[in-house]
Structure formats: C-alpha cells, structure tokens
Amino acid sequence: MDLIRGKIETLQKDGKKVKMEFEDKDANMQQKLDDVRDKKTKLEQNERLKRDLMTENTQKIKQLNKKLSEVEASAGRRDQITRDLKRAEFELSKAEKTVDVNKVKQEIESLSKEKSKLDANISELSSEMNRLHLQSSARAQLDVLKKDKVTKEEQILMEATPPPHPLTMSQTFLKSLLNFKLERAKQEDTLTYLLGHMPARNVRGELDEYIGKQTESVKRLNQEIQKSKSSLSSREAEKKMFG
Numbered sequence: 128m129d130l131i132r133g134k135i136e137t138l139q140k141d142g143k144k145v146k147m148e149f150e151d152k153d154a155n156m157q158q159k160l161d162d163v164r165d166k167k168t169k170l171e172q173n174e175r176l177k178r179d180l181m182t183e184n185t186q187k188i189k190q191l192n193k194k195l196s197e198v199e200a201s202a203g204r205r206d207q208i209t210r211d212l213k214r215a216e217f218e219l220s221k222a223e224k225t226v227d228v229n230k231v232k233q234e235i236e237s238l239s240k241e242k243s244k245l246d247a248n249i250s251e252l253s254s255e256m257n258r259l260h261l262q263s264s265a266r267a268q269l270d271v272l273k274k275d276k277v278t279k280e281e282q283i284l285m286e287a288t289p290p291p292h293p294l295t296m297s298q299t300f301l302k303s304l305l306n307f308k309l310e311r312a313k314q315e316d317t318l319t320y321l322l323g324h325m326p327a328r329n330v331r332g333e334l335d336e337y338i339g340k341q342t343e344s345v346k347r348l349n350q351e352i353q354k355s356k357s358s359l360s361s362r363e364a365e366k367k368m369f370g
Contacts, residue, residue, distance in 0.1 A: 238358055242355060242359055245352050248348055
C-alpha cells in the first residue's frame with residue numbers, strides 16, 4: 128500500500144513537473160507569437176509608409192519630368208529666337224547696304240509735307256461735306272417747295288371764286304400769296320448759295336449733277352489720303368529701322 132502511495136506521489140510530482148514545463152513552453156510560445164505579431168505589425172506599417180513614399184516619389188518624378196520637358200521646350204524656343212535674331216540682324220545689315228538712308232529721310236520729309244497738305248485738304252473736305260449735307264437738305268426742301276407750290280396754286284385758284292364775304296377772301300388770298308413768295312425766295316437763296324446761281328429750269332437735274340461731282344471728288348480725295356498715309360507709315364517704319 129505504501130508502495131502504491133509512493134508511486135502515486137511520484138506520478139503527481141512528475142505530472143506537476145510536466146505541467147510546469149508545458150506551461151513554461153506555452154508561455155514562451157505565446158511570447159514568441161506576440162513578438163511575431165508585433166514584428167508583423169511593424170513590417171506592415173513600414174510597408175505602408177514605403178508604399179506612400181513610393182507614390183509620393185512617383186508624383187515628384189512626374190512633376191520633374193514635366194518641368195524638364197518645359198525647360199527643354201524653352202531651350203528649343205530660345206534657340207529658335209536666337210536664330211531668328213541672327214537672321215534679322217543679317218537682313219538689317221543687308222538692307223543698310225542696299226538702302227540710301229539719306230534718300231529715305233528726304234522721302235519722309237517730302238511725305239510729311241504731303242501729309243500736311245492732305246490735312247489741309249481734309250479740312251476743306253470737311254467743309255465740303257457740310258455743304259453736301261446742306262445740299263441734301265436743300266433737295267428735301269425743294270421737294271417740299273414743289274408740293275407747297277402746287278398746294279398754293281390750287282388754293283389761289285379756289286380763292287379766285289368770289290366767296291360770300293369779299294373782305295375775308297382778300298385777306299386770306301394776300302396772306303397765302305405772301306407766304307408762298309417768302310418760302311420760294313428762301314429756297315432760291317439756298318440754291319443760289321450751293322450752285323452759284325439760280326437755274327432758270329431743270330433745278331433738280333443741276334442739283335443732282337452737282338452732288339454727284341462733289342461725291343466723286345470726296346471719294347477720290349479719300350483714296351489719295353489713304354495712299355499717302357500708307358506710304359508715309361512705310362517710310363516712317365524704315366526711318367525707325369535705320370535710326
């Protein structure tokens with residue numbers, strides 16, 4: 128019996144020892160597992176940081192490539208400008224050899240005088256345009272005059288028949304006749320001012336002919352002004368080119 132009890136105690140001690148060893152191993156394994164988990168977490172964090180850094184670097188590389196392309200394009204543009212400048216300098220040097228600067232200056236002075244003359248013509252033209260405007264008004268007034276003349280003549284004929292009251296008829300007749308003569312005299316003065324004389328007949332024809340001539344004169348003078356301005360601008364540009 129004692130032997131059996133001794134074996135049981137021995138087995139219990141061995142069981143406790145094995146249990147303690149197992150618990151120690153389990154604790155060690157748990158610690159190792161925790162360490163591995165921590166290491167994994169750190170590795171994942173490092174991987175995420177490196178991935179973000181790689182993405183950021185990729186964006187920076189793209190921006191740098193873009194700036195590099197712009198710099199290369201600017202360099203190409205600079206080279207093109209340099210070539211254009213050299214070509215312009217060559218053309219300028221060539222032009223200086225073939226163009227008589229003094230002659231150009233003389234031409235510019237001549238054109239300046241012509242410009243002054245044209246300015247005077249423009250002033251005269253403005254006055255002429257005012258006259259043309261007045262002529263248009265005169266034409267309209269002439270039409271009104273003709274219509275009014277017909278109306279007055281009809282009125283005079285109607286008033287020629289003796290009315291019931293002779294005194295009233297005479298006053299109305301004289302008043303209408305006076306207004307008619309005054310308006311006609313006013314129109315004749317306007318036409319005399321425009322044409323230089325009062326046509327005996329075909330007033331409309333002479334007025335149309337005069338307006339046509341003045342219009343052609345204005346058109347021709349405008350063409351001469353534009354031509355002279357263009358020539359003067361060209362010469363002034365040449366003068367600036369040669370200093």
